[in-house]
Amino acid sequence: MHIHILSIVPELLDSPLNHSIMKRAKDKGLLTVTVHHLRKWAVNEYGQVDDYQYGGGAGMVMMCEPLEKAINELQQERKFDEIIYLTPDGVTLKQQTANRLSLKENLLLICGHYKGIDERIRQHYVTMEISIGDYVLSGGELAAAVLVDAIGRIIPGVLNDETSALTDSFQDQLLAPPVYTRPADYNGWKIPDILLSGDLKKIEEWRHEQALQRTKERRPDLLDE
Numbered sequence: 422m423h424i425h426i427l428s429i430v431p432e433l434l435d436s437p438l439n440h441s442i443m444k445r446a447k448d449k450g451l452l453t454v455t456v457h458h459l460r461k462w463a464v465n466e467y468g469q470v471d472d473y474q475y476g477g478g479a480g481m482v483m484m485c486e487p488l489e490k491a492i493n494e495l496q497q498e499r500k501f502d503e504i505i506y507l508t509p510d511g512v513t514l515k516q517q518t519a520n521r522l523s524l525k526e527n528l529l530l531i532c533g534h535y536k537g538i539d540e541r542i543r544q545h546y547v548t549m550e551i552s553i554g555d556y557v558l559s560g561g562e563l564a565a566a567v568l569v570d571a572i573g574r575i576i577p578g579v580l581n582d583e584t585s586a587l588t589d590s591f592q593d594q595l596l597a598p599p600v601y602t603r604p605a606d607y608n609g610w611k612i613p614d615i616l617l618s619g620d621l622k623k624i625e626e627w628r629h630e631q632a633l634q635r636t637k638e639r640r641p642d643l644l645d646e
């Protein structure tokens with residue numbers, strides 16, 4: 422998979438996408454992430470990419486021209502399966518969306534700043550609008566990093582133990598059950614006996630029961646879905 426990102430603060434994306442599982446995905450050749458500085462397509466020599474909004478009001482708007490030029494130039498080399506704009510008024514990101522996107526080949530992510538991007542780019546180029554939650558960040562970069570991480574870790578072959586993504590919270594509309602590691606007795610806090618029983622079928626049932634109970638208590642809305 423190839424993910425391209427348009428940003429005016431590419432430095433924000435350096436660290437989150439170059440460590441841990443994202444680094445592994447890249448090292449295995451399963452994912453490339455290319456961050457493009459939008460100012461490369463600025464409208465003048467001062468690097469302008471934004472302007473005042475029509476109708477007045479505080480806050481700048483990212484202009485059509487640099488975005489259109491950037492998209493067109495990148496599209497000459499590959500066809501994007503989706504052009505995704507990260508924005509708080511987009512559709513809230515869910516595991517199912519990440520699953521679906523992990524099967525694509527080429528994605529373009531657009532990070533907004535200030536008041537956002539000119540509506541006409543949204544209408545004519547953007548194919549998906551994604552929010553990572555009901556709060557406003559100072560730009561789309563951290564949201565893009567969240568999206569790339571959520572997608573990248575489930576690309577087939579990225580995780581060592583393929584099944585570990587299948588047992589994540591949300592994969593089956595359930596939160597994950599509690600987990601424990603050694604020692605079995607820590608300062609008198611004992612792990613549930615069932616986990617020491619060696620009965621894999623019973624353990625699986627117990628885990629499912631725990632996942633269900635946890636979901637009922639914390640996220641009953643998931644069960645309605």
Ligand code: ADE
Nearest residue numbers: 507508509552553558564
């Ligand atoms: N840009 C600013 N806030 C955002 C959010 N919550 N989700 C996605 N992009 C954003």
